Amino acid sequence: MAERLKPVDVVTVGVGMTGGIMGKELAAAGLKVVGLERGPMRDTVPDFQSPVIHDELRFAVRKALMQDNVKEAMTFRNSADQTALPMRRWAGFLPGNGLGGALVHWNGQTYRFQPADFIYKTHLEQRYGKDFVDPELTIQDWGATYEDLEPHYDRFEYLCGTSGKAGNLKGQIQPGGNPFEGARSREYPTPPMKEPYYGALFRKGAESLGYHPFPQPASTLSQPYTNPEGLKLQQCVFCGFCERFACEHFAKASPQTIVLPAALKNPNYELRTGCQVLRVNLDSTGKKATGVAYVNAAGQEFEQPADLVLITAFALNNVRMLLNSGIGKPYDPNTGEGVVGRNYAYQTVSSATVFYDDDVNINPFMASGSSGTVIDDFSGDNFDHGPQKFIGGAYIGSIMTNGRPIEFHPTPPGTPAWGLGWKQAVARHYNHTIALTVHGSSHPTRRNYLDLDPTYKDAWGLPLLRITFEFPDNDIRMSSYVTEKAAEIGRAMGGKTVVGTPRRPPYTTTVYQTTHNTGGAIMGNDPKTSPLNRYLQCWDVPNVFVVGASAFVHNATYNPTDTVGALTYWALAAIKDQYLKSPGPLVRT
Amino acid sequence: MTDFSRRAVIKATGVVGATLLPVALESQEASAQAPRPTPAQPTTYLFFNAEEAAFIEAAVARLIPADDKWPGALEAAVPNYIDKQLNGAWGAGERLYRSGPWQAGTPSQGYQLPFTPAELYRTAIAAINAELKAATPFAKMTGAEQDAYLHSLEGSGKDLGGVPSSVFFATLWDSTVEGFFSDPVYGGNRDMMAWRMIGFPGAYASYYDLVDHHGTTVTRAPTSLGEDVHGHVHADTTIPAHLP
Numbered sequence: 001m002a003e004r005l006k007p008v009d010v011v012t013v014g015v016g017m018t019g020g021i022m023g024k025e026l027a028a029a030g031l032k033v034v035g036l037e038r039g040p041m042r043d044t045v046p047d048f049q050s051p052v053i054h055d056e057l058r059f060a061v062r063k064a065l066m067q068d069n070v071k072e073a074m075t076f077r078n079s080a081d082q083t084a085l086p087m088r089r090w091a092g093f094l095p096g097n098g099l100g101g102a103l104v105h106w107n108g109q110t111y112r113f114q115p116a117d118f119i120y121k122t123h124l125e126q127r128y129g130k131d132f133v134d135p136e137l138t139i140q141d142w143g144a145t146y147e148d149l150e151p152h153y154d155r156f157e158y159l160c161g162t163s164g165k166a167g168n169l170k171g172q173i174q175p176g177g178n179p180f181e182g183a184r185s186r187e188y189p190t191p192p193m194k195e196p197y198y199g200a201l202f203r204k205g206a207e208s209l210g211y212h213p214f215p216q217p218a219s220t221l222s223q224p225y226t227n228p229e230g231l232k233l234q235q236c237v238f239c240g241f242c243e244r245f246a247c248e249h250f251a252k253a254s255p256q257t258i259v260l261p262a263a264l265k266n267p268n269y270e271l272r273t274g275c276q277v278l279r280v281n282l283d284s285t286g287k288k289a290t291g292v293a294y295v296n297a298a299g300q301e302f303e304q305p306a307d308l309v310l311i312t313a314f315a316l317n318n319v320r321m322l323l324n325s326g327i328g329k330p331y332d333p334n335t336g337e338g339v340v341g342r343n344y345a346y347q348t349v350s351s352a353t354v355f356y357d358d359d360v361n362i363n364p365f366m367a368s369g370s371s372g373t374v375i376d377d378f379s380g381d382n383f384d385h386g387p388q389k390f391i392g393g394a395y396i397g398s399i400m401t402n403g404r405p406i407e408f409h410p411t412p413p414g415t416p417a418w419g420l421g422w423k424q425a426v427a428r429h430y431n432h433t434i435a436l437t438v439h440g441s442s443h444p445t446r447r448n449y450l451d452l453d454p455t456y457k458d459a460w461g462l463p464l465l466r467i468t469f470e471f472p473d474n475d476i477r478m479s480s481y482v483t484e485k486a487a488e489i490g491r492a493m494g495g496k497t498v499v500g501t502p503r504r505p506p507y508t509t510t511v512y513q514t515t516h517n518t519g520g521a522i523m524g525n526d527p528k529t530s531p532l533n534r535y536l537q538c539w540d541v542p543n544v545f546v547v548g549a550s551a552f553v554h555n556a557t558y559n560p561t562d563t564v565g566a567l568t569y570w571a572l573a574a575i576k577d578q579y580l581k582s583p584g585p586l587v588r589t
Numbered sequence: 590m591t592d593f594s595r596r597a598v599i600k601a602t603g604v605v606g607a608t609l610l611p612v613a614l615e616s617q618e619a620s621a622q623a624p625r626p627t628p629a630q631p632t633t634y635l636f637f638n639a640e641e642a643a644f645i646e647a648a649v650a651r652l653i654p655a656d657d658k659w660p661g662a663l664e665a666a667v668p669n670y671i672d673k674q675l676n677g678a679w680g681a682g683e684r685l686y687r688s689g690p691w692q693a694g695t696p697s698q699g700y701q702l703p704f705t706p707a708e709l710y711r712t713a714i715a716a717i718n719a720e721l722k723a724a725t726p727f728a729k730m731t732g733a734e735q736d737a738y739l740h741s742l743e744g745s746g747k748d749l750g751g752v753p754s755s756v757f758f759a760t761l762w763d764s765t766v767e768g769f770f771s772d773p774v775y776g777g778n779r780d781m782m783a784w785r786m787i788g789f790p791g792a793y794a795s796y797y798d799l800v801d802h803h804g805t806t807v808t809r810a811p812t813s814l815g816e817d818v819h820g821h822v823h824a825d826t827t828i829p830a831h832l833p
């Protein structure tokens with residue numbers, strides 16, 4: 001029998017970036033907040049320190065910071081006519097676990113989406129006509145605009161201390177920045193990071209072709225910084241152990257460095273780790289949440305009553321929480337009806353590899369998770385899609401994050417898969433190769449969606465999330481087009497051999513691509529096509545908000561974190577300024 | 590680790606002192622660039638039996654062979670690495686979702702067998718050794734025969750006691766690369782020889798001053814986790830070391 005605990009004002013399901021920010025802010029507003037984190041307590045000191053943190057096998061290969069598949073896996077199939085089977089180990093993407101969530105092991109790449117992304121359907125129809133977009137794609141406007149979100153992007157970037165160079169300040173294009181970006185209200189909080197050799201070679205190659213390279217915006221900081229919470233961050237040392245690792249240096253923005261110390265100082269805020277939330281409890285009407293049910297690390301079940309429930313876990317787990325709680329109508333791909341699980345999207349990532357002579361030392365191990373140089377010329381709608389048979393695009397970057405050799409040992413085409421020829425090719429090319437990233441948009445389709453698996457269960461007996469996903473033809477065409485552009489840049493960079501590897505179907509869970517899983521609990525203006533309104537509030541259960549990349553209506557060209565941060569502050573403002581004054585639906589239908 | 594390396598150099602060169610003490614830069618350069626073979630240490634196998642160990646030693650020696658410049662997987666103690674992995678949590682299926690029902694999936698659905706890594710190795714090697722018992726055991730074949738046999742495992746779904754041979758080969762290859770390139774604290778990559786071969790500085794990991802020296806030649810010897818116990822200093826005391 002679950003023990004009923006003392007009611008609180010707010011409970012967050014998950015204490016990562018979104019839960020940490022929400023918890024800190026609402027506790028500061030005078031509310032009693034409980035943060036429930038399923039994973040362990042962990043902190044920069046002593047958990048992320050040398051020597052253990054520089055262990056490729058443990059963290060990058062065995063994925064020590066990720067969700068434990070034994071307890072909680074997910075199932076996958078490429079199409080609804082297949083039987084979904086469990087992802088028994090993570091490979092294709094890596095859901096995090098533990099205090100701070102994915103913002104502990106991220107790379108720090110901090111991009112805004114384009115103004116056009118938030119009014120995507122309207123924008124594309126205006127520019128290309130109503131019949132241009134493949135009808136299979138379920139794109140729609142987001143319900144909030146870039147202008148709505150700009151102050152919240154700004155606030156999140158200043159929380160992180162993001163290092164970069166503005167390309168557009170209040171409509172004025174700035175030399176050295178990204179000339180394609182939406183207008184910023186002010187400069188980045190810290191200047192760009194040093195440019196590694198791989199970035200400098202890319203800059204030269206891209207400029208020679210007339211493109212517009214700029215330093216990748218990085219929340220691995222170029223210099224010491226004190227954020228608005230009064231928390232100090234340090235300068236990144238380019239250690240080469242960033243993504244899949246935690247930062248030992250206080251140099252990467254993570255909840256532990258940018259917000260949690262402020263939350264935990266407030267007696268209104270209580271953190272409970274090792275607490276697995278099973279479901280959001282609803283009252284008999286099904287239209288009001290009464291709190292959450294959770295199991296602690298010792299296996300005891302509790303009911304935590306709360307007036308306001310914020311689902312602030314990883315995007316995929318947010319969707320699963322709604323489905324396991326019976327909030328919102330599940331999406332049915334056969335009828336197109338239902339909203340929870342709809343518009344699941346990913347990221348269309350590909351690469352070009354540039355092999356140099358052996359007197360060019362790239363030193364790939366001198367890297368931050370977000371150092372490097374990129375171009376935005378082929379992103380989103382920055383180029384004319386009229387002659388193309390696709391929408392969307394990709395940024396191209398020389399943004400190598402590491403030279404860790406178990407996973408990074410490039411060899412040119414024709415190299416044997418093993419044996420002496422393989423070994424000699426690895427020795428020859430390891431330090432003389434640049435991998436270019438082609439980081440592309442992902443569009444939702446009618447057939448790609450999330451629901452509950454009918455067969456496989458987690459350690460608590462609840463259904464696993466089932467992912468049905470295949471790359472849309474549109475995105476495959478985009479990948480071919482932009483990957484060829486990347487290969488052209490590679491040749492202009494002086495590579496002896498350049499290999500472009502565009503994304504091809506089928507989508508596979510066995511090779512790492514990215515952990516930018518988005519959608520499934522999207523925001524919008526119409527309860528028939530989104531489970532959340534424009535403030536990330538559930539249409540059906542107004543005292544539940546769902547915060548994360550799960551709210552993305554499609555996934556744009558860019559890494560999602562900055563937009564998740566902006567949406568977090570956007571939803572927070574709606575809660576503080578509107579909801580708390582008059583609890584109830586913030587948008588009437 | 591320092592003592593170990595020092596002994597290794599002394600053993601390999603027969604010279605005490607001269608190669609070690611003066612001119613730090615030179616000795617670092619030498620150790621970073623030149624192979625430094627250590628006499629093979631006997632491996633104490635905790636998981637593999639003698640027949641299994643004979644197969645593994647012979648197989649990894651073909652997967653990453655020694656040449657006149659750099660040692661291979663056998664010299665790097667990769668069999669020892671695999672043995673310790675299989676005897677530990679990974680071998681027992683740590684982080685592996687192990688609930689049924691079990692069914693073969695599509696290639697994009699990934700590993701769907703009930704075997705833990707330890708069970709997979711044991712089952713497959715037993716089937717291989719049984720198959721070759723009447724013919725030539727793998728360890729007794731010529732190098733060319735061994736390569737041909739490994740290719741046959743790699744390229745076919747031959748049944749090895751329930752393990753498709755291509756799955757076993759892929760697992761063995763992944764383990765071999767891990768043992769070759771992982772930190773020596775895990776029992777492979779002896780003397781960090783694989784890191785020296787490619788020029789990876791290991792756990793050293795601090796390049797702020799070097800990152801804009803484009804194309805520089807890094808000459809420092811690699812650093813293992815075992816040598817890095819004092820590597821980090823929580824320097825800025827104005828940042829609280831712990832969450833409130």
